[in-house]
Amino acid sequence: MADLQDSAVLVTGGSSGIGEGVALRLGRDGARVGVGYHSGKERAEDVVRRIEEAGGTAIAVPGNVADEDEVSDAFGTLLDAYGRVDGVVVNAGLQADAPDAEMSYEEWRKVLSVDLDGAFLCAREALRRFEGQSRRGGVRAHGSIVFVTSVHQFIPWTGHANYAAAKGGAGMLMRTLAQGAAERKIRLNAVAPGAIKTPINEEVWNDEDKRRQLLELIPYGRLGEAEDVAACVSWLLSDEADYVTGTTLTVDGGMALYPGFIGNG
Numbered sequence: 001m002a003d004l005q006d007s008a009v010l011v012t013g014g015s016s017g018i019g020e021g022v023a024l025r026l027g028r029d030g031a032r033v034g035v036g037y038h039s040g041k042e043r044a045e046d047v048v049r050r051i052e053e054a055g056g057t058a059i060a061v062p063g064n065v066a067d068e069d070e071v072s073d074a075f076g077t078l079l080d081a082y083g084r085v086d087g088v089v090v091n092a093g094l095q096a097d098a099p100d101a102e103m104s105y106e107e108w109r110k111v112l113s114v115d116l117d118g119a120f121l122c123a124r125e126a127l128r129r130f131e132g133q134s135r136r137g138g139v140r141a142h143g144s145i146v147f148v149t150s151v152h153q154f155i156p157w158t159g160h161a162n163y164a165a166a167k168g169g170a171g172m173l174m175r176t177l178a179q180g181a182a183e184r185k186i187r188l189n190a191v192a193p194g195a196i197k198t199p200i201n202e203e204v205w206n207d208e209d210k211r212r213q214l215l216e217l218i219p220y221g222r223l224g225e226a227e228d229v230a231a232c233v234s235w236l237l238s239d240e241a242d243y244v245t246g247t248t249l250t251v252d253g254g255m256a257l258y259p260g261f262i263g264n265g
């Protein structure tokens with residue numbers, strides 16, 4: 001189990017799906033957690049309650065990641081509560097799918113504004129806040145940022161051009177920021193989840209035929225759970241990963257291994 005004792009970590013989109021799993025895990029690993037949410041206030045408060053019931057510390061943190069001022073306010077809320085911010089999990093994201101030639105500009109912007117602009121605004125704010133605070137005693141990195149991207153950071157996905165473009169962009173944004181921040185002992189990494197059983201893809205895993213088809217893309221033979229991703233995020237935030245920066249850890253049961261080539265090609 002990663003040791004995040006006394007750190008303060010903001011998880012954007014912490015009220016559901018992968019973000020919820022990450023928030024719960026970080027709470028168990030000793031972090032004081034800011035459960036970021038935009039519209040899911042009650043769900044965020046429920047995640048806070050569950051962290052506290054498990055002996056952890058958390059607060060719900062409102063804010064739209066696509067809005068510059070609200071991002072700044074969200075960090076302010078975490079700082080008011082815990083006096084510092086040591087880590088950020090840039091997780092908030094959404095899909096708005098449409099056939100490529102039919103995708104409206106609104107659908108394109110909707111996804112890009114949250115999944116890519118939001119990643120930029122949150123990471124930039126984290127870099128600024130890390131700079132302005134003293135190093136946490138006994139800890140090696142000055143701050144750590146983990147992007148939750150997707151296998152579609154690498155795998156093209158027709159019908160989801162906005163999402164794939166945003167995730168690909170987020171991957172390069174992470175690496176670029178990592179390049180510049182390393183000398184200041186700030187680490188940035190990404191986890192790239194495959195098909196994790198969350199509300200974002202419920203329509204697929206809830207349908208027997210679609211689920212069977214999806215499983216054909218996963219050589220490991222099962223859908224992922226939020227906890228599969230959360231364990232990796234927690235490790236990347238921790239000192240255990242002190243020499244790891246600018247990398248992406250795929251958490252996908254082998255989805256990115258081109259399983260279509262098994263017995264083919």
Ligand code: BGC
Pocket residue numbers: 095149150151152193194195196200201204
């Ligand atoms: C998407 C899911 C999808 C998975 C694998 C994720 O990033 O959000 O809807 O099932 O990638 O394609």
